[in-house]
Amino acid sequence: MSVLDTLRATVGDAHVREGTDAAPYLTDWRERYRGHALAVVSPASTDEVAAVVRTCATAGVPIVPQGGNTGLCGGATPDDSGRAVVLSLRRMNRIRAIDPYNDTMDVEAGCVLQSVQDAAREAGRLFPLSLGSEGSCTIGGNLATNAGGTQVLRYGTMRELALGLEVVTARGDIWHGLRGLRKDNTGYDLRDLFIGSEGTLGVITAATLRLYPLPVASCTALVALSSIDDAVALLSLARRGLGASLTGFELMAGDCLASVTRTFPAQRLPFEGDAATLPWYVLLELSDSESEAHARERFETVLGDAVANDGARDVVIASSFAQSRALWHLRESIPLAEKAAGKAVKHDISIPVSRMAEFVRDTNEALQHIFPGVRHVIFGHLGDGNLHYNVAPGAGWTDIALLARQEAIFDVVHAHIGRVGGSISAEHGIGQLRRDALAQFKDPIELALMHTIKHALDPHGTMNPGKVLIADS
Numbered sequence: 001m002s003v004l005d006t007l008r009a010t011v012g013d014a015h016v017r018e019g020t021d022a023a024p025y026l027t028d029w030r031e032r033y034r035g036h037a038l039a040v041v042s043p044a045s046t047d048e049v050a051a052v053v054r055t056c057a058t059a060g061v062p063i064v065p066q067g068g069n070t071g072l073c074g075g076a077t078p079d080d081s082g083r084a085v086v087l088s089l090r091r092m093n094r095i096r097a098i099d100p101y102n103d104t105m106d107v108e109a110g111c112v113l114q115s116v117q118d119a120a121r122e123a124g125r126l127f128p129l130s131l132g133s134e135g136s137c138t139i140g141g142n143l144a145t146n147a148g149g150t151q152v153l154r155y156g157t158m159r160e161l162a163l164g165l166e167v168v169t170a171r172g173d174i175w176h177g178l179r180g181l182r183k184d185n186t187g188y189d190l191r192d193l194f195i196g197s198e199g200t201l202g203v204i205t206a207a208t209l210r211l212y213p214l215p216v217a218s219c220t221a222l223v224a225l226s227s228i229d230d231a232v233a234l235l236s237l238a239r240r241g242l243g244a245s246l247t248g249f250e251l252m253a254g255d256c257l258a259s260v261t262r263t264f265p266a267q268r269l270p271f272e273g274d275a276a277t278l279p280w281y282v283l284l285e286l287s288d289s290e291s292e293a294h295a296r297e298r299f300e301t302v303l304g305d306a307v308a309n310d311g312a313r314d315v316v317i318a319s320s321f322a323q324s325r326a327l328w329h330l331r332e333s334i335p336l337a338e339k340a341a342g343k344a345v346k347h348d349i350s351i352p353v354s355r356m357a358e359f360v361r362d363t364n365e366a367l368q369h370i371f372p373g374v375r376h377v378i379f380g381h382l383g384d385g386n387l388h389y390n391v392a393p394g395a396g397w398t399d400i401a402l403l404a405r406q407e408a409i410f411d412v413v414h415a416h417i418g419r420v421g422g423s424i425s426a427e428h429g430i431g432q433l434r435r436d437a438l439a440q441f442k443d444p445i446e447l448a449l450m451h452t453i454k455h456a457l458d459p460h461g462t463m464n465p466g467k468v469l470i471a472d473s
Contacts, residue, residue: 003059007041007085010051015042015091025086028077029070029133030339033432035078037064040086046166046174046205049087053203054172056085062462063087065199067109067141070133072346073431075145075198075467084465089140092205098123103211104163104180109140109204116209125211128155128247132332140204146196148427150331153383154247154287155212157427159195164208167194170201170458178208193453198429199464201457215287218247219299220324223282223306224275224314228357231282231382233311235353238284241302245295248285249383254278256334256379263337267330275314282382283331285324334379335388343399344377344392345409348428353385355420363389363416370412371405373397386426389413410437430468439470 008016017025017040025040027033038061043049056063062084066076078084092110099105100123107116113134120127131137131149141147143165148157155161164179167190177191194201225231231251238246254277261267269276288295299317306312318324338344351359364376374397377390391409393402402409414424414437424441425434439447447469454461454469461471 006055011043028074033074033077036082037078037084037086042088042091044091049168050172050174053168062465065203067138068136070137072428073433075431095119102180105209108206111139113137126214143195143204144198145429150248161210162207165191166206168203170463180208200468217288217292217295219286219295220318222316222327223312224278225280230311245286247287250283250331251382252281252379259337260333263340270316344390345406347389347413348426350385350423350426359420
């Protein structure tokens with residue numbers, strides 16, 4: 001039997017796609033990478049995943065694991081060779097168990113994030129990961145890229161939200177590691193090897209996720225500011241006044257919000273006068289376990305102090321759930337407005353919060369000196385130091401001209417990241433987009449250890465080749 005015949009026998013004819021049926025799986029969300037594949041295979045169980053991997057391993061066929069295909073670095077897109085099998089996990093979408101007393105749930109890799117949030121809520125619990133793509137991204141992809149989102153400040157990344165994993169190795173063996181334990185000090189933490197590995201070490205098929213009590217009340221506010229320094233000062237004030245109840249702290253350039261209101265006229269900034277045209281805004285949220293009144297009192301005290309100390313130029317506090325969602329919708333629409341405006345050179349980076357203003361100022365100046373007229377599209381999760389620092393066409397620039405200078409722009413931005421002790425990837429991963437830069441940015445010993453792990457777990461290099469690490473020569 002041929003490889004395709006064996007795969008059809010394993011998962012069923014209808015779940016092996018070729019030709020035009022496979023096309024939607026061969027392009028990334030940003031439409032930057034387009035590949036070819038031998039086929040797209042969609043197993044329905046962990047045993048079927050293991051059988052597919054064994055078949056491909058025996059034949060030397062590369063495997064590209066894929067979840068919701070919402071990644072931003074080309075990590076789930078095959079190369080042009082047409083040799084690889086795209087392994088789609090979308091059929092594996094069952095919630096296997098919820099344990100409210102242990103505050104855990106076992107879910108399969110193909111579960112859409114929003115479905116997991118909803119199932120947790122129905123059980124009276126919170127699964128706190130929140131992303132703009134939560135209606136289509138999947139838990140497997142979230143784990144593979146160690147996704148972050150808007151509530152990392154309080155709950156951490158997916159690495160902190162996953163207690164156990166089920167994984168199919170590059171040989172096709174199944175590691176049954178679904179455990180709901182907070183403490184398990186029995187040797188190497190294999191879970192952390194696979195989380196963030198982007199399918200280069202094995203295929204995550206299920207996870208035990210950490211749940212939390214549902215908050216009793218929440219408060220949301222949009223604050224208008226004159227500078228990033230003022231935003232950092234507000235963050236420090238909010239941390240002192242709200243502690244662990246501070247669950248979100250988002251920084252947005254005024255230009256970003258202006259782009260949202262131009263692109264989506266139904267959305268509006270809730271400010272008038274000078275406050276509607278300031279250069280920076282912060283969206284912050286508090287979640288409280290006591291009462292609405294208690295939450296509101298703490299929130300208003302902190303924001304009142306911010307106004308009194310001249311850090312906040314204006315503040316709007318949402319008075320209803322609908323108003324809160326409208327404020328968050330402004331933030332969540334920034335990537336959509338940016339995509340509608342055309343191509344951009346994107347950076348998902350981590351910067352020490354104390355050096356955020358310095359980084360933005362110096363990097364903006366350096367880019368304008370070398371590439372005059374480009375636009376700076378800046379927003380992100382200031383609470384955990386994660387900035388989306390994007391460069392878009394401005395006066396005198398076209399998409400094509402900008403992308404032709406992409407590598408040079410990367411060099412400028414990465415150099416400034418290095419100067420402030422930051423990271424070139426915060427939550428989007430490495431994929432194809434950052435692979436070559438990683439080789440230049442990582443400490444040589446750290447990079448050598450990563451290659452050692454890759455070779456040990458995937459000696460034949462068939463798991464998502466060309467992603468994260470440059471192949472050994």
